[in-house]
Amino acid sequence: MEFVDYYKILAVDEDADSKAIKTAYRKLARKYHPDVSEHQEAEEKFKQVTEAYEVLKDPEKRAQYDEYRKYGSRISGREDGRYRSREFEGDFSGFSDFFSSIFGGAGPRGSSQRESYGFTSQQAFNQRGQDIETDMPIFLEDTLADATKTISYQLPHREADGNIREINRTLNVKIPAGVANGERIRLKGQGGQGIGSAENGDLYLRIRLVPHPLFDVEAHNLIITVPLAPWEAALGASIEVPTLTGKIKLTIPANSQTGQRLRIKGKGLVRKQGHGDLYAVLKVVMPSDTSREVKAQWQQLASSAAFDPRNEWSK
């Protein structure tokens, strides 16, 4: 088991007073709180910081820890190698093995424990099962009509001996047409098992729209970037454009510009009522290699068009 340096985690000196420790903790807790931070290891960091503070804020625990830190080898010779003080038997689930080895208490039982708050021992015999939240990736095509999807998720399961083990569960779920990114769908009773006569927790599916190779999503509208040859933009054209439900014909007006948006009504995502629109954003692209003849024609165009695209600059 690895030694955990709580002082290093909170970035405080060994002789820091309780005020300095509190300030350091608050600063880091705000920085790494999983609800606030985008940091990749936010949750892990937050746990470490909380654990460090749990020890260093308490003079008695801190003294024990300091002793261990100094004379670690001597302590491991005692009885079972751990202090078993009554005051320290709290709910320290999620803390490291290192913490449990010094202060006792349960080992990590998963971060979800942070979801449960203040049950009295009497309530604990009838405790509602834990709610589970899981991501549900959905392709844009699958949001157009009601779709049945299979999901697998992990569920904490209480064994006959009282131990909690993660089990895999698979469900068929109906995803209603028109779901939006970030929307949560509740499946009642499909979460963690209730204790005693209490009901099961619920399962929440957090909808994540999978990025599409062609379409970007803007609320209920879709955007597709349409490459055009310079002459198509200049002369206008009739082209085929893909939509989520097959190709359609689109008329490009003459003298179109890069960045111009053409609205294709009703070809966006499904809303609770009606459809969003598809926007074709035009992008004029140059051919990558040109023959001598084509180049000659460009030169001819350059001299006859008398076009100054930087006209604005000379004003």
Place this chain on the structure above:
Amino acid sequence: MESQYFNFQELCTITALPSQTIIEIVDHGIIEPEGNDPETWLFNTRMVSVTRKALRLHNDLDIDWSGIALAISLLEELEEIRQENKQLKAQLNRFIVG
């Protein structure tokens, strides 16, 4: 499909919070249920997750409810802006690449 709405009592049950705390969270505008009084309040699934987030911030960071209200609205704004930024970057990429 299951009901995607919760009444006041159900929200207390699933968040394991006393009614007074929920009332306080609503009073601070952290969540805004449909309906005018606790008897008719209806909460959606998003409000459940906001309530849980508010509670975690309240417990873990020792922030009072008005601070939570500010933090949550700023976090939501940040999330929207990040989303928009991601979207604009994706669109920009389609323009400058290939």
